[in-house]
Amino acid sequence: MIPAESQSSARLDLPYLQAGQMQKHVTLNEALTRLDALVQCAVVSRTVSEQPETPDAGALHILPEDATGDAWASMAAGALARFEAGGWTAMEPPPGLRVFVLDEQCLIVRGDEGWTDVVGTPVRLDDLEGLGVGTVSDAANAFAAKLNSALWTARTEGEGGAGDLRFVLNKESGANVLSLLFQSGWSGRAELGLVGDDDLVLKVSPDGDAWREALRVDRHSGRLGFPVMDALLRPATQNVLTAFEASPGRTRAFLIDDLIAALEAAGLWERLSALYLTAAHDEQAARLNLKAPGVFDLAPVNDPAFAAANGFTGDGAGAWLDTGLSASALADGGTGVAAGIRLTDNPSPGTSQFPVGPTDGDETLSMAISPSTGNFSARLGTTTLAMFGAAPAVTGHFCVSRTGATHVAGYHDGVPLASPASPFTGYAGGSIGLLRRLGNYHSGTVAAAWLGKDMDAGQVAALHAALASWLSETGVV
CATH class of the missing domain: 2.60.120.200 (Jelly Rolls)
Structure with a gap:
């Protein structure tokens, strides 16, 4: 039951109709106007700082710092400014309100410290402890993916890139291992990389336990070494x-x-x-x-x-x-x-x-x-x-x-x-x-x-x- 002294709803601040109130339609229309603004909320922009001269009816803006204009200048930064019936009204957005920003095509949310981008459409992710695609990552495999195909393609010059694509893999020292391990039924069959030194090596195994070096490229001379050269040696x-x-x-x-x-x-x-x-x-x-x-x-x-x-x-x-x-x-x-x-x-x-x-x-x-x-x-x-x-x-x-x-x-x-x-x-x-x-x-x-x-x-x-x-x-x- 709503306490008799309550004038508006706790979260969206919708005005209540009061007992014995005259012209109840005014209060009702005010509540509907707020709902029209806040439900499935979408704003024109969050960066426009100059009050528009001819906005569309119902236009919403999130006001940036130092907004200017007859109405906007007196409104708080971060507030919702709504144009209705020829005038601007400031609305304090409730915490948790999600808003779609039309000129950026992104979703943001109101938090205790202001507006932030919704993680569901991130621009970047930093310092993640793990990431799993189709599976779960763990301590041994901070990145894990379970899929049937993957595509990596270069960003073109027309997209602001260089048209190149290069993977950089690095190990701490020559004695460490930097390799691609190929498995069958979770048992190793081939390994390619810098395996325990800085020469490029290809190793193969019939069972994942016994490994035989099949090819080595000397990092100094570029010469190929074939420990087992079936096609060349007697x-x-x-x-x-x-x-x-x-x-x-x-x-x-x-x-x-x-x-x-x-x-x-x-x-x-x-x-x-x-x-x-x-x-x-x-x-x-x-x-x-x-x-x-x-x-x-x-x-x-x-x-x-x-x-x-x-x-x-x-x-x-x-x-x-x-x-x-x-x-x-x-x-x-x-x-x-x-x-x-x-x-x-x-x-x-x-x-x-x-x-x-x-x-x-x-x-x-x-x-x-x-x-x-x-x-x-x-x-x-x-x-x-x-x-x-x-x-x-x-x-x-x-x-x-x-x-x-x-x-x-x-x-x-x-x-x-x-x-x-x-x-x-x-x-x-x-x-x-x-x-x-x-x-x-x-x-x-x-x-x-x-x-x-x-x-x-x-x-x-x-x-x-x-x-x-x-x-x-x-x-x-």
């Missing part, structure tokens, strides 16, 4: 590159392919049981058995020093590399066995050095370089020491091969030194080590090594040429 090379945890780069990848191609062409690839390019781009690649990655890979013992593109260096006291491969396994029931090692450094030329030998058991496959006596010697399937005479240097490619049951041949840099008599007695089953022979250790640097079936002089020369080409092209020697 299967044996692909097998090697797939086993590398880090890409060797395009140049090294093709040089490895050239080396394997040369060994295959000479019929040597099938004769090898192990091939180690220890002067590799990183230590994981240096340990890898390129002939069968994952089988008889090198196992460093007591931390021989490694330097990229140089190889492993022994300390002469206890550091060495275990092949896990025995001479008896190499021979596979026969007598023919060969082994080679490429030394780029020998810091103790005055003492005997043992770059290859058994880690325990019978010494039936070992090499010795003895500068003090001028001899390069070896044991291969016998306890009898085969002496090859003086090697031209204490570094280079040393190779031994048992060519039958009666003789062993020695080579330096692919050149035959001697083939002395050495009766075969059998091979031991202990593991073969690099930079070690039983309790003796080498302090030199190994750039490459190999183990396999016996080879003749022509085969040794071909293997040396292929290995020397790789070492030269990669800058090792």
